[in-house]
Amino acid sequence: MSKDLRNLISTSKRIVVKIGSSSITTAQGGIDEQKLNQIVKAIAAHHKKAHEIVLVSSGAIAAGLAPLKLDSRPKDLTLQQAVASVGQSLLVNKYSQEFSKHGINVGQVLLTAEDMSRRSHYRNAQRTFNKLLEMKVIPIVNENDTVANDEIRVGDNDRLAGIVTHLIDADALILLSDVDGLYTAPPGNTNSKLITEVKDFTEINNLEIGGAGASGVGTGGMFTKVQAARISSAGGVAVLITDAKNLDAVLDGKNVGTIFWPKKAKLSARSLWIAHAADIEGQIKVDQGAAKALLTKQASLLSAGIKEIYGDFEDGAVVEVIDENQKVIAKGLIKFDSTELPKMIGKNSSKLLEEFGEGYEKEVIHRDDLVLSSDIVVDN
CATH class of the missing domain: 2.30.130.10 (PUA domain)
Structure with missing residues (x-):
C-alpha cells in the first residue's frame, strides 16, 4: 500500500514542493547553483508531463548573506528583512533563468500571515494561484520576510507549504530537506532508523523530533516538517519528506523518504482555514x-x-x-x-x-x- 501511495504522489495532477534553504544555498551564504539547477531540472521534467507544480522556496536570507558580505544569519529583525530583500530578488532571478531554459515561466508569490488569516485575502490568493497554474506558470512562493514581523508572520515555510497545499487544493505535498526523512531518533545516533511511512500521527508522539536544521542558514527542521505533514494530512493530502537530492526519485514514485498517509475523514476548506490559517x-x-x-x-x-x-x-x-x-x-x-x-x-x-x-x-x-x-x- 505504501508503494501505491508513493505512485499516487508521483502521478498527482497538482503538487506543492517545498525546498529548504540548505538545499539551494551554500553553508557560507549565497545560492548553490548546482543544487538549484538539479531541483529545477527535476521539476521542469515533471511539469512537462502536464503536472501542475507550486514551489515554496526558502533561501531568501541565506542567498543574501554572501553578496552583503555577512558570514551568518543575522539575529536583528530589521537586518534580516534587508538581507531577505536582496536575497529574494537574486533567488527568483536565478529560478527564472533556469526554468526559462526549459521553456517555463515562473511567477513570484510573496505571502504574509494576513494573506492567510483574512478570509478575503485567502480567497484572492487562491484565485491568483489558480490563474498562474492555468497559464502553466510555476509559482515561486515565500513568506514576505521584508514586511513580516515577529508578531505577524506564518513563522516558517514548512507550515506555509502546508497551508498553500490546502489553499490551492493540491493532491500532494513534498517537503525537501538535507536529511532522508523522519528517523526513530536523531540521525546521528547509531540505533536510529528511517521511518518509511506514518499511517497515524499517534505512532510518532513519543519521538524526539529535532528543531532547526544543522546548516545554520534556515529556520525550519524536522519538527516543522512534521507539523506541515499534520496540517496537510488533515485535509486528505499525502505528504512525503526526504532529502532534496531524492526529488527525481520521489517524482518517479520510488521508495525514498518518509510518507505520511492522508486522513480518510478530511477537513473541509472552511475548517482547514479555521484550524491553520485564521x-x-x-x-x-x-x-x-x-x-x-x-x-x-x-x-x-x-x-x-x-x-x-x-x-x-x-x-x-x-x-x-x-x-x-x-x-x-x-x-x-x-x-x-x-x-x-x-x-x-x-x-x-x-x-x-x-x-x-x-x-x-x-x-x-x-x-x-x-x-x-x-x-x-x-x-x-
Missing part, C-alpha cells in the same frame, strides 16, 4: 463537562460550559477553546462578541432566553464551525 483573537475556557462533550460527542459549545473569557473580539472571530489545564482542545468561529459573553457564562439556553430574549439561547460555537485539537497543530 488569526486567533481570543480564548474561551470551558469546564470538564464541556471539554468532554466537545472532544467525545462532537457537540456544539454552549454558554453553560464556559468558565472564563480572554481577549477582545467581535462575533465571527476565530478563538481557541481551552480546558481547565489551559490546554487548547479546539478552535472555532464564535457567535457572540467579548462584551456579550461574560453575562452569559454558566447559563443554560432556557435561562438565556428568559433573561435576554431570542438569539442568546443559541450555541456559542456551532459544531460545524469547530475544529478539534486532533486536527490542528498547537504549541502546548
Whole structure:
C-alpha cells in the first residue's frame, strides 16, 4: 500500500514542493547553483508531463548573506528583512533563468500571515494561484520576510507549504530537506532508523523530533516538517519528506523518504482555514463537562460550559477553546462578541432566553464551525 501511495504522489495532477534553504544555498551564504539547477531540472521534467507544480522556496536570507558580505544569519529583525530583500530578488532571478531554459515561466508569490488569516485575502490568493497554474506558470512562493514581523508572520515555510497545499487544493505535498526523512531518533545516533511511512500521527508522539536544521542558514527542521505533514494530512493530502537530492526519485514514485498517509475523514476548506490559517483573537475556557462533550460527542459549545473569557473580539472571530489545564482542545468561529459573553457564562439556553430574549439561547460555537485539537497543530 505504501508503494501505491508513493505512485499516487508521483502521478498527482497538482503538487506543492517545498525546498529548504540548505538545499539551494551554500553553508557560507549565497545560492548553490548546482543544487538549484538539479531541483529545477527535476521539476521542469515533471511539469512537462502536464503536472501542475507550486514551489515554496526558502533561501531568501541565506542567498543574501554572501553578496552583503555577512558570514551568518543575522539575529536583528530589521537586518534580516534587508538581507531577505536582496536575497529574494537574486533567488527568483536565478529560478527564472533556469526554468526559462526549459521553456517555463515562473511567477513570484510573496505571502504574509494576513494573506492567510483574512478570509478575503485567502480567497484572492487562491484565485491568483489558480490563474498562474492555468497559464502553466510555476509559482515561486515565500513568506514576505521584508514586511513580516515577529508578531505577524506564518513563522516558517514548512507550515506555509502546508497551508498553500490546502489553499490551492493540491493532491500532494513534498517537503525537501538535507536529511532522508523522519528517523526513530536523531540521525546521528547509531540505533536510529528511517521511518518509511506514518499511517497515524499517534505512532510518532513519543519521538524526539529535532528543531532547526544543522546548516545554520534556515529556520525550519524536522519538527516543522512534521507539523506541515499534520496540517496537510488533515485535509486528505499525502505528504512525503526526504532529502532534496531524492526529488527525481520521489517524482518517479520510488521508495525514498518518509510518507505520511492522508486522513480518510478530511477537513473541509472552511475548517482547514479555521484550524491553520485564521488569526486567533481570543480564548474561551470551558469546564470538564464541556471539554468532554466537545472532544467525545462532537457537540456544539454552549454558554453553560464556559468558565472564563480572554481577549477582545467581535462575533465571527476565530478563538481557541481551552480546558481547565489551559490546554487548547479546539478552535472555532464564535457567535457572540467579548462584551456579550461574560453575562452569559454558566447559563443554560432556557435561562438565556428568559433573561435576554431570542438569539442568546443559541450555541456559542456551532459544531460545524469547530475544529478539534486532533486536527490542528498547537504549541502546548
